[in-house]
Amino acid sequence: MTDLSMQHTLSFKTVKKHYFATPLNSAITVLLAVFTAWVLWGLFNWAFLDAIWGYGKNEECRTHEDGACWSFVATRWRIVLFGLYPFEEQWRSALACIVMLVVAILSCVPVFWSAKRLPTLWVIGFATFYILMRGGVLGLTPVVERDWGGLSLTVFIFAAVCLLGMPLSIIFALLRRSEMPWIARTMALVIDVIRSLPLLSIMFTFAIVLPFVLPDWAIGDKLYRVIIGYAIFFACYQAEIIRGGMQALPAGQEEAAKALGMGYWNRVGYVVLPQAFRNALPPTINQFVITFKETSLVTIIGFFDILASGRAAAGTADWSFATIEMYVFVGLIFFVFVFSLSRYGAYLEHRLNVGSR
Amino acid sequence: MPDQAISIRAMNKYYGGFHALKDIDLDVDRGEKVVICGPSGSGKSTLIRCINRLEEHQAGTIKVNGIPLDDNVDNIDEIRREAGMVFQNFNLFPHMTILENCTLAPTLVRKQTRQQAEETAMSYLERVKIPEQAHKYPGELSGGQQQRVAIARALCMAPEIMLFDEPTSALDPEMISEVLDVMVGLAEEGMTMVCVTHEMGFARQVADRVIFMADGQIIEQAPPGEFFDNPTSERTRTFLGQVLGH
Numbered sequence: 001m002t003d004l005s006m007q008h009t010l011s012f013k014t015v016k017k018h019y020f021a022t023p024l025n026s027a028i029t030v031l032l033a034v035f036t037a038w039v040l041w042g043l044f045n046w047a048f049l050d051a052i053w054g055y056g057k058n059e060e061c062r063t064h065e066d067g068a069c070w071s072f073v074a075t076r077w078r079i080v081l082f083g084l085y086p087f088e089e090q091w092r093s094a095l096a097c098i099v100m101l102v103v104a105i106l107s108c109v110p111v112f113w114s115a116k117r118l119p120t121l122w123v124i125g126f127a128t129f130y131i132l133m134r135g136g137v138l139g140l141t142p143v144v145e146r147d148w149g150g151l152s153l154t155v156f157i158f159a160a161v162c163l164l165g166m167p168l169s170i171i172f173a174l175l176r177r178s179e180m181p182w183i184a185r186t187m188a189l190v191i192d193v194i195r196s197l198p199l200l201s202i203m204f205t206f207a208i209v210l211p212f213v214l215p216d217w218a219i220g221d222k223l224y225r226v227i228i229g230y231a232i233f234f235a236c237y238q239a240e241i242i243r244g245g246m247q248a249l250p251a252g253q254e255e256a257a258k259a260l261g262m263g264y265w266n267r268v269g270y271v272v273l274p275q276a277f278r279n280a281l282p283p284t285i286n287q288f289v290i291t292f293k294e295t296s297l298v299t300i301i302g303f304f305d306i307l308a309s310g311r312a313a314a315g316t317a318d319w320s321f322a323t324i325e326m327y328v329f330v331g332l333i334f335f336v337f338v339f340s341l342s343r344y345g346a347y348l349e350h351r352l353n354v355g356s357r
Numbered sequence: 358m359p360d361q362a363i364s365i366r367a368m369n370k371y372y373g374g375f376h377a378l379k380d381i382d383l384d385v386d387r388g389e390k391v392v393i394c395g396p397s398g399s400g401k402s403t404l405i406r407c408i409n410r411l412e413e414h415q416a417g418t419i420k421v422n423g424i425p426l427d428d429n430v431d432n433i434d435e436i437r438r439e440a441g442m443v444f445q446n447f448n449l450f451p452h453m454t455i456l457e458n459c460t461l462a463p464t465l466v467r468k469q470t471r472q473q474a475e476e477t478a479m480s481y482l483e484r485v486k487i488p489e490q491a492h493k494y495p496g497e498l499s500g501g502q503q504q505r506v507a508i509a510r511a512l513c514m515a516p517e518i519m520l521f522d523e524p525t526s527a528l529d530p531e532m533i534s535e536v537l538d539v540m541v542g543l544a545e546e547g548m549t550m551v552c553v554t555h556e557m558g559f560a561r562q563v564a565d566r567v568i569f570m571a572d573g574q575i576i577e578q579a580p581p582g583e584f585f586d587n588p589t590s591e592r593t594r595t596f597l598g599q600v601l602g603h
Contacts, residue, residue, distance in 0.1 A: 255411050256448035256507075260462035260514060261438035270461060274452050352452075 058318045072322035073329050076313040080329060083149015083309035089141060096132040097152040099125060100159055108344055122163060129156065145223040149304030151333065157295045157305070160227045162288065165234035172239035174268065177246065194236040200297055202229045207301045226298060230291075238287055245280030246272055278352050285345030289338050306330055361420070362387050362518050362549040363408060368417030370403060370573075377403050379573045381417070385518075390550045392560040392581075395570035396596060401553045404570070405520050408551070409440045422517060438466060441511030445523040447503040449495035449510070455482065456491040459510045467514065474513070481509040485539050501532030505539055512543075519543065521552040555600055561585060569593045 020026040050067025052060055061069035073080075082090045103125030112118055133152065136142035148156070175187040194202070206229030211219050219225070249272065257267040277284070299308040307330055313319065314326040363385040370378035378400050385391050393401045406412040408419060410426060410433045419426040421436045449458050459478035463469045469477070482488045485505035487498075495503055504524055511519060521540065525533045537559050544550055544563040554560065560567050560581055567584040569577045569592075577584070577593050588594050 250446070250448070252444055252446050252448035253450065256442075256444065256450070257462075258411060259409055259437060259440075259442035259444075259520075260511070261434055261466045262462055263434065263466075266465045270465070271450055275450075278452065 058322075062321060068328075069322050069325050072314065072319055072325045076319060076322075077329075079150075079313035080306065080310045080326070081150045081152075083153065083304035083306075083312070084147045085149055085152075086141070086143060086147065089135070089143060092132045092135070092140065092143075093148075093150065093152045096129045097155055099128045099132070100152070100155050104159070126159075126163075145221045148223070150309040151306045153298075153303060154292075154295050154305045157223075157227060157230070157298060158292050161230045161234050161291060161295075164228065164231035165238060165291075168231060168235035169238035169242055170273070172235050173242040173246065176239060176243055191236045191239060194233060195240075197233075199230070199233055199294060200300065202233050203297060203301055205229065222301070223303070226301065226303075230295075234287070234291055238284065241280045241283045241287060242273075242276055244283070245276035245278070248279045249275055281345065281349055281352065285341060285348075289341055292337060292341070293334065306333060360387060361385065362389070362422060363551065364418075364420040365408075366418045368407065368414050368419060370400075370407060370412065370414045377573050378407070378414070381575060383568070383575065385549060385551060387517075388547045388549055389565045390544050390548075390563050391552070391566050391568060392564040393551065393553045393568045393570060394555060394557070394560065394596070394600070395576075399570040400573040401570045402522050403573075405522050405551055405553050408520060409437050409442060411442075438514060439516055440518040440520055441514055441516035442520045442522065443504070443507050443511055443524045445526050447495070447500070447507045447527075449503055449507055451495050454492050454494055455487075455498070455506050458495070458506060459513045462510075463513050478509070478513050481512045482506070484512075484542070485509045486535075499532060500528045501535045504528065504532075504536045508536075508539055508543070518549045518551070521550065521554065523553050523555070525554065525556055557585070557597075557600055569596065571596075 019029045046066070047068050050064075051070050052064060052067060053070050055071065055075050057069075057071040058075070061071055078087070078090060082093045085093045103121055106112055107118055107121055112121055129152075131137060131140070133148055133156070134143060134145070172187060172191060175183055176191065178184045178187070203226050206225040207222050210225055253271055253275065254267055257271040262271070296305055296307045298305050304312065310326045310330040314322045361384050363383065365381055365383040368378060368381040369376070381404060383404075393404065395401050403412055407414045408421060408426075422439050424432050424436055424439070426432060426436055449455075450461070453461065456475060456478055459481065460469075460471065460474035463474040463477065464471060467474075479488055479491065482491055485508055487502055487505055487509075490498055490502060490506070495506070498506065508519075508524075524540070525536050528536065533556070537556060540550075540552070540559065541563055550563075552559075552564075564581050566578055567581050568575055569584070569588075569590070571592050577588060577590050579588075584593075585597065588597060
């Protein structure tokens with residue numbers, strides 16, 4: 001229930017009370033309003049009124065200094081979205097991306113929340129994505145992982161890290177809470193060590209150092225090694241989040257399950273984890289958001305994620321002036337993803353709260 | 358089948374250096390109702406929690422329905438299936454409906470079908486007089502209702518013994534009788550019951566034997582008439598004077 005007295009309605013009375021209570025208060029209000037309007041007007045001018053639209057107008061943009069050059073996006077968007085992926089095959093990258101998004105959206109729908117449907121959905125989704133991107137079968141030209149890039153690479157890394165990292169984090173959290181002290185302590189040490197390393201150094205280790213250590217058959221593509229390293233890193237953070245959710249449970253919950261004769265896995269699967277996840281939902285969504293944004297770090301070890309391909313698109317002499325437009329465009333894409341993630345988290349929180357008033 | 362539902366011999370329990378239970382000997386016959394009382398910190402909750410291994414004892418033996426309670430996990434699981442427990446704080450699972458609370462263990466542990474489990478659950482919910490709440494969540498029920506659900510949930514496992522750990526201590530006064538009524542009904546049907554409680558009226562009405570504990574020891578045990586009218590130990594007299602409020 002919402003407390004009505006707390007609601008902030010925009011009546012004349014409340015406006016006066018909150019914004020024009022004293023002369024100084026009024027002066028600050030007016031000043032800030034004018035300043036905000038000035039900034040917004042400037043932005044609006046730059047982004048719309050003075051902007052240059054349409055395909056291939058880079059010469060026009062070069063001499064035009066006041067407005068944005070959206071012609072850059074109209075002309076170069078395929079490089080931003082698909083990176084080095086072969087031009088004629090880019091429909092595959094786009095389709096793969098759409099498949100992944102559909103899978104992600106479907107797995108947000110409660111109908112798919114079952115132990116069978118969700119993994120099936122993701123296995124099919126990943127397989128489709130991989131076949132589309134990698135090719136080599138069904139008459140599709142092979143495209144090696146080295147040439148993947150842009151949005152589909154970012155989405156792929158993010159999804160793969162979360163999917164590997166989530167189960168791993170549950171295992172880590174359970175080991176961390178093991179009743180056998182040496183298991184719990186070893187896990188705690190591993191988690192603390194990995195969390196104290198920068199993600200970048202872990203990526204470097206998995207991309208560059210590991211091939212010297214591993215036997216040939218276990219090396220695999222650099223992309224997968226980086227994903228595994230990132231997933232372990234993710235799992236260490238997420239394990240602590242889940243552990244926090246578990247520790248917030250009253251001891252009586254597990255005792256009640258024990259007293260009913262339920263074994264360890266039943267207690268964990270039906271009583272502890274569902275409640276721990278509910279408790280841990282806000283920081284979990286936060287972790288997803290951070291993970292999505294940090295996929296950009298793969299640029300440094302030579303992958304063309306969306307940020308890198310954006311830079312490449314604005315890197316030629318023709319378009320070198322369009323860096324701001326490029327960052328705005330890439331930023332907008334990031335925003336769409338992260339914002340929908342946050343909204344979905346808020347929806348979940350609301351939905352899960354229904355049961356535990 | 359052994360005659361004794363519960364048989365405890367020379368049982369000792371320590372929390373680190375603290376000696377919580379000292380040389381406990383206790384037999385509970387099949388169908389017997391035992392009430393354990395005593396001041397807080399006397400070890401009565403610890404004792405009842407040792408019976409289904411929510412707490413581990415360090416010395417002595419415990420047998421439940423003839424099954425020895427040792428480190429054998431199968432034995433522990435079997436004892437927990439035979440002995441239902443009701444807690445002070447109800448401990449219902451808040452993320453499940455009342456019906457789901459009652460059917461979870463029967464389907465997972467007793468391998469009943471969903472339909473079987475739901476039928477049993479509804480019959481027990483009717484017995485504790487709240488079938489209409491079956492599809493609500495625990496948070497939507499009053500304390501007394503929640504505790505009645507907790508009793509129904511334990512009964513759904515068809516236990517031979519019921520352990521009650523201060524079942525009315527967390528309840529508002531006006532809700533105590535609805536829970537006690539259910540417990541009296543259960544006693545009348547011949548359930549073996551071990552009950553830690555301060556409800557002396559309940560003890561007088563249904564108990565076959567009242568046990569008084571202090572400092573981790575059993576000080577006195579007697580049928581309720583004798584226990585309340587002629588307590589032998591000074592400590593029992595003091596305690597009764599306090600709880601009966603004269």
